[in-house]
Amino acid sequence: GQQVMQIPQYQHVQEGEDFTTYCNSSTTLSNIQWYKQRPGGHPVFLIQLVKSGEVKKQKRLTFQFGEAKKNSSLHITATQTTDVGTYFCAQATSGTYKYIFGTGTRLKVLA
């Protein structure tokens, strides 16, 4: 079945440093989504990527979908303490409304 691997599992950065998390799939994806979950909170939708090679930006966050549509990345420039949380990628099983979530990358930002 489909599997979604996310790396790294944990990342500690100094405030102001950059951060990247990667999401890799064993199959070609129709789209990929990214969510953020603050400690003690619930996942919040960030973005969806659909096209091969697509790049989208939200302020300091840059999302990229691989050319082969098997991987994706989320890059945060100049992290802030408000970026703390766990970032998940999610993919829809082809032809269904079932979503498979990655295991997440927990980001800790040290002030």
Add this chain to the structure above:
Amino acid sequence: NAGVTQTPKFRVLKTGQSMTLLCAQDMNHEYMYWYRQDPGMGLRLIHYSVGEGTTAKGEVPDGYNVSRLKKQNFLLGLESAAPSQTSVYFCASSISDTQYFGPGTRLTVL
């Protein structure tokens, strides 16, 4: 709009007890989902529904049942709770691809 709400927020059960978790959404969304979240495991889909009166199995459906009698409500039932069902349960709803999550229910089974 309240968005997605979940009842209760916390619950402690003994092994073998039963309970129902309620998810309600006021956004008129067609699709609703139940996930469980365990440390290091991310979110795993238990059951989902693509509309009133319909349900389907997700990745980890065993030990759970669901019902979607009204469009705005999605119920998750545990008939005979087991310690392995200790987890945080999230409900979500969506109208297209964006999922909106509820605040979660923390369930402990002793």
